[in-house]
Amino acid sequence: MKIKTSQLIFFFVTLLALMACLQTMMAINRNTKTAKIAQHTTQSTLAKVKQNEKNRSTYEQVDTVDIRDTTNFQEIGQQFINDMFKQLGQAQITHPKSAVATDKVISAFLGATFGGDVDEGRPEIKYLKDDLTYFKNADNTGVGFGTITYRQAGKEQSITVLMQIKNNKISEIQVGQVRDTSGTGGK
Known part of the structure; x- marks a missing residue:
């Protein structure tokens, strides 16, 4: 083919x-x-x-302004201070209550201001003024730090307060008197 x-x-x-x-x-x-x-x-x-x-x-x-806005912490701290001085001014302080503080905080504040000493009779503790600064963290916790002045048994006294604020409650408080240890002679 x-x-x-x-x-x-x-x-x-x-x-x-x-x-x-x-x-x-x-x-x-x-x-x-x-x-x-x-x-x-x-x-x-x-x-x-x-x-x-x-x-x-x-x-x-x-809102980044929220981090700097401490109004709610100031209200919480002020309510606590008012609650405690109201309790201290009453004859019965065995069962104090505060809507913004835990039992341990109330006990610490009462122990530092009144000392549980009822020998003086009815306490005459009048809250005079506060000098507190409030700080707020990004996690919505805060700190109130400053000095509270009050009158007890005719004497003007002051106490330094450090309040830890969490979940709209004062969860921890440190109270006492800050003294100058530098030798300058101040409080």
């Missing part, structure tokens, strides 16, 4: 066409995979952008 030149040319052209089609299909397949990878990357990036926008809006909603 003799193959004609035209058949050989036809076969060769068909083979080239098939190879070109095969290469085109492979290129399309590669381009499709590349497009899918690009689409996945774009979707992932968009999701991150949306999350970052959400985080930014949440961050912007945080």
Whole structure:
């Protein structure tokens, strides 16, 4: 059998066409995979952008002034001081109550100011003034530090107070008198 030149040319052209089609299909397949990878990357990036926008809006909603605003701590501390001096001025101080302080705090304050000494009869303790500074932390805890002046048995006295404020309650208190140990002679 003799193959004609035209058949050989036809076969060769068909083979080239098939190879070109095969290469085109492979290129399309590669381009499709590349497009899918690009689409996945774009979707992932968009999701991150949306999350970052959400985080930014949440961050912007945080009022940084709240950290410096100690009004609620001043109210808590003032209520506690008023509660305690009201209790001290009454004849019965065995069961004092304060809405903003724990039992241990009440006991510490009473022990430091009145000392539990009822020999003097009804205590005449009049709260004169306070000199407290309040600090508020970012975790919504705070500290009240300062000096409270009061009159007991005709004598003016003062006490240094350090109040730890947490969850709208005074959870810890340190009371006493700060003395100058530097030799300058001040209190």
